[in-house]
Amino acid sequence: MARAFIISVGDELLSGRTTDTNATWLSNELRVVGFPVVGRETVGDDREAVAQALRRGAEAADVVIVSGGLGPTADDLTRHGLAEALGVRCERHEGAVAQIRAMFERAGRELTPANLEQANLPAGSTPLHNEWGSAPGIRAELAGALLLALPGVPRELKKMTAARVLPLLAEHPARGESPARRSVTVVGMPESEAGSLLEDLMERGRDPSVGSYPGVAQLVLVIEGSDAAAVSRDLEAIKARLGDAVVGEGDCSLQAVVTELLIATGTTIAVAESLTGGRIADLLVSVPGASSVFKAGFVAYANEMKADVLGVRSETLDAHGAVSEPCAREMAEGARRVAGADVALATTGIAGPTGAVSGKLVGTVFIALASADGTDVRRFRLVGDRMQIRERAAAAALDLLRKRLSRTGSEAG
Amino acid sequence: MARAFIISVGDELLSGRTTDTNATWLSNELRVVGFPVVGRETVGDDREAVAQALRRGAEAADVVIVSGGLGPTADDLTRHGLAEALGVRCERHEGAVAQIRAMFERAGRELTPANLEQANLPAGSTPLHNEWGSAPGIRAELAGALLLALPGVPRELKKMTAARVLPLLAEHPARGESPARRSVTVVGMPESEAGSLLEDLMERGRDPSVGSYPGVAQLVLVIEGSDAAAVSRDLEAIKARLGDAVVGEGDCSLQAVVTELLIATGTTIAVAESLTGGRIADLLVSVPGASSVFKAGFVAYANEMKADVLGVRSETLDAHGAVSEPCAREMAEGARRVAGADVALATTGIAGPTGAVSGKLVGTVFIALASADGTDVRRFRLVGDRMQIRERAAAAALDLLRKRLSRTGSEAG
Numbered sequence: 001m002a003r004a005f006i007i008s009v010g011d012e013l014l015s016g017r018t019t020d021t022n023a024t025w026l027s028n029e030l031r032v033v034g035f036p037v038v039g040r041e042t043v044g045d046d047r048e049a050v051a052q053a054l055r056r057g058a059e060a061a062d063v064v065i066v067s068g069g070l071g072p073t074a075d076d077l078t079r080h081g082l083a084e085a086l087g088v089r090c091e092r093h094e095g096a097v098a099q100i101r102a103m104f105e106r107a108g109r110e111l112t113p114a115n116l117e118q119a120n121l122p123a124g125s126t127p128l129h130n131e132w133g134s135a136p137g138i139r140a141e142l143a144g145a146l147l148l149a150l151p152g153v154p155r156e157l158k159k160m161t162a163a164r165v166l167p168l169l170a171e172h173p174a175r176g177e178s179p180a181r182r183s184v185t186v187v188g189m190p191e192s193e194a195g196s197l198l199e200d201l202m203e204r205g206r207d208p209s210v211g212s213y214p215g216v217a218q219l220v221l222v223i224e225g226s227d228a229a230a231v232s233r234d235l236e237a238i239k240a241r242l243g244d245a246v247v248g249e250g251d252c253s254l255q256a257v258v259t260e261l262l263i264a265t266g267t268t269i270a271v272a273e274s275l276t277g278g279r280i281a282d283l284l285v286s287v288p289g290a291s292s293v294f295k296a297g298f299v300a301y302a303n304e305m306k307a308d309v310l311g312v313r314s315e316t317l318d319a320h321g322a323v324s325e326p327c328a329r330e331m332a333e334g335a336r337r338v339a340g341a342d343v344a345l346a347t348t349g350i351a352g353p354t355g356a357v358s359g360k361l362v363g364t365v366f367i368a369l370a371s372a373d374g375t376d377v378r379r380f381r382l383v384g385d386r387m388q389i390r391e392r393a394a395a396a397a398l399d400l401l402r403k404r405l406s407r408t409g410s411e412a413g
Numbered sequence: 414m415a416r417a418f419i420i421s422v423g424d425e426l427l428s429g430r431t432t433d434t435n436a437t438w439l440s441n442e443l444r445v446v447g448f449p450v451v452g453r454e455t456v457g458d459d460r461e462a463v464a465q466a467l468r469r470g471a472e473a474a475d476v477v478i479v480s481g482g483l484g485p486t487a488d489d490l491t492r493h494g495l496a497e498a499l500g501v502r503c504e505r506h507e508g509a510v511a512q513i514r515a516m517f518e519r520a521g522r523e524l525t526p527a528n529l530e531q532a533n534l535p536a537g538s539t540p541l542h543n544e545w546g547s548a549p550g551i552r553a554e555l556a557g558a559l560l561l562a563l564p565g566v567p568r569e570l571k572k573m574t575a576a577r578v579l580p581l582l583a584e585h586p587a588r589g590e591s592p593a594r595r596s597v598t599v600v601g602m603p604e605s606e607a608g609s610l611l612e613d614l615m616e617r618g619r620d621p622s623v624g625s626y627p628g629v630a631q632l633v634l635v636i637e638g639s640d641a642a643a644v645s646r647d648l649e650a651i652k653a654r655l656g657d658a659v660v661g662e663g664d665c666s667l668q669a670v671v672t673e674l675l676i677a678t679g680t681t682i683a684v685a686e687s688l689t690g691g692r693i694a695d696l697l698v699s700v701p702g703a704s705s706v707f708k709a710g711f712v713a714y715a716n717e718m719k720a721d722v723l724g725v726r727s728e729t730l731d732a733h734g735a736v737s738e739p740c741a742r743e744m745a746e747g748a749r750r751v752a753g754a755d756v757a758l759a760t761t762g763i764a765g766p767t768g769a770v771s772g773k774l775v776g777t778v779f780i781a782l783a784s785a786d787g788t789d790v791r792r793f794r795l796v797g798d799r800m801q802i803r804e805r806a807a808a809a810a811l812d813l814l815r816k817r818l819s820r821t822g823s824e825a826g
Contacts, residue, residue, distance in 0.1 A: 280692035
């Protein structure tokens with residue numbers, strides 16, 4: 001089995017300003033391609049510390065991934081640490097200069113001398129082209145180990161790993177067997193409930209293993225094992241036990257699933273948001289291709305907007321208040337009518353920290369779904385802080401629509 | 414200055430199942446009591462790996478904190494790693510047995526032989542009483558360094574740090590001064606430009622140090638040093654050099670600053686969003702107290718909504734297209750009028766990955782700010798992927814408003 005080693009570089013990691021989520025992400029990526037991580041070191045922006053960690057990493061593993069410290073400023077010292085470990089000097093690499101120049105030209109930005117410092121690479125090393133930022137990665141060898149230095153900006157690290165690192169590992173002679181791996185995304189079910197339903201499958205030491213990774217509004221279940229058929233059997237068992245709480249296979253986004261369903265069923269949508277304040281629209285519009293189904297969004301945070309733009313009746317607001325079943329209903333119906341959309345979602349509720357009223361605690365949320373068949377309104381009691389309640393309300397609304405559209409789709413089919 | 418070293422133990426950290434938030438939390442706790450972390454190693458549940466990391470930690474620092482691997486199961490090997498590093502055996506510690514017994518009696522739980530395994534400590538070491546779980550911590554000395562092993566469960570780690578570790582560090586002879594620390598948040602200026610303007614202050618090895626921490630749409634600059642007056646001088650110098658790109662002191666959010674300014678100046682706002690699709694509304698509504706100034710948001714992604722709800726003229730759309738200066742202007746003016754707000758922001762642009770047209774590349778964004786004084790429209794060329802362009806457009810819009818409101822505020826005052 002091949003072994004990987006991770007070196008995370010940055011004073012901000014040691015000072016506690018930043019949590020090393022890069023290392024978590026990288027560890028998963030490396031493991032699934034057959035390079036389990038056998039050790040990790042976190043060092044500051046310090047040439048000698050980087051060099052020492054590189055020597056230890058090269059001794060312990062077949063591949064050493066370094067993240068961070070490739071930026072243009074004086075405290076970015078990874079290239080110098082690499083040079084020291086390799087026993088060479090840094091020198092201007094003309095290929096890297098050309099890459100950096102081209103990148104700045106594309107972006108229409110002025111090149112500074114600091115940016116060219118990023119083209120000073122350890123003699124004999126190779127730049128790894130970075131299309132997503134100004135710092136090239138670096139490839140070198142030390143004591144038989146492959147050294148790969150990547151930028152620490154999470155987005156660049158991820159793009160570079162996919163485009164530059166994984167292809168190199170795919171042809172690495174030490175490469176081990178990838179474990180079989182499947183996953184599903186679950187929405188609208190707490191982790192503890194999923195855990196109870198899957199207790200036997202999640203037992204420690206079992207092969208396949210089933211792990212759960214909770215986010216704010218969703219849960220990803222990962223099944224991993226040495227036997228692909230057993231992994232598939234577990235996947236099917238999980239789908240059967242969790243029913244329509246399973247949004248789809250893989251780590252999929254609820255908004256992408258909903259947008260796909262809208263497109264597949266030829267359904268246009270409008271949203272009227274009070275407590276979610278634009279979050280549902282933002283999620284839908286973040287999906288490329290949403291423009292063909294997303295008609296309009298209304299952030300009706302103030303009561304007068306609920307009345308003036310969406311046509312919520314003043315008697316409704318007076319008798320029931322804005323956080324009520326009738327108000328959610330009229331918001332959804334108003335948005336659908338004004339936008340001329342096939343369906344409309346509306347949210348109203350109390351995100352907190354203040355705003356609780358008699359009978360309506362923080363976390364009380366009404367969600368309405370209006371369509372040609374009428375309007376369905378649900379009451380939720382969500383937990384968490386303001387951000388979590390808003391995020392969970394947005395997910396609950398999209399999930400209500402997902403379930404409706406899947407039903408329509410399967411009835412039609 | 415005293416130095417601390419962290420060793421995080423656990424296969425789940427190396428496999429990527431768990432992110433090491435304990436290390437982040439500990440690093441902050443240690444730094445503010447004068448024990449900055451100089452290095453960190455993450456090792457698996459492996460006796461020899463724990464022992465080697467301990468030897469390196471004891472050489473590098475005055476205090477070594479180990480977290481994890483103290484549980485009752487066979488793969489909890491931290492105590493055996495400690496014993497190996499110390500060159501001793503593990504033996505039953507009667508004080509630890511008594512603590513564990515008492516803990517189980519209080520909880521009304523049955524004591525298992527596995528739990529008593531947790532009372533096997535390296536000979537000569539001292540248990541650290543754990544009132545919050547079943548595993549005692551361990552205190553020992555190696556090569557002049559203080560070794561402290563804590564449970565990996567985050568809640569227990571935090572309680573044990575406060576109750577057992579910090580008092581020991583308070584009387585540690587190597588204890589250093591807590592550094593003075595200030596920070597500012599910067600918007601609308603690339604990291605490289607801020608770096609050029611502050612090159613002398615950011616020079617490596619300088620005291621105070623100035624570090625920069627970039628996000629998608631903002632930059633935090635942290636000044637830290639041994640002398641509080643020097644740190645304050647640097648802070649003032651940074652504010653003077655970066656001018657109104659400085660949003661505020663500390664790690665502050667642009668949306669909170671804008672909302673504060675809106676409240677302070679008694680200004681109500683509406684937003685009309687095309688490419689940002691609800692993101693600006695979402696950011697503003699995420700701030701508690703936003704309801705007093707946020708009148709309404711319109712997500713006018715489709716042209717018909719721009720025309721029907723906001724009153725953008727069809728001649729404007731025909732002659733200039735939706736991504737144009739006149740369309741942004743009419744969107745902002747329409748939103749302001751419909752919502753009856755004092756000011757309105759509007760965004761229209763091309764977030765990509767597709768949608769570029771002749772003369773308007775992906776990343777082209779028009780942002781309009783309408784007020785009683787007229788309408789100001791700016792053209793931007795933003796870089797990044799769809800998510801980044803949308804996020805940067807939202808920040809650029811809020812920043813335009815921030816600068817306008819700060820000017821108004823200072824003119825009035």
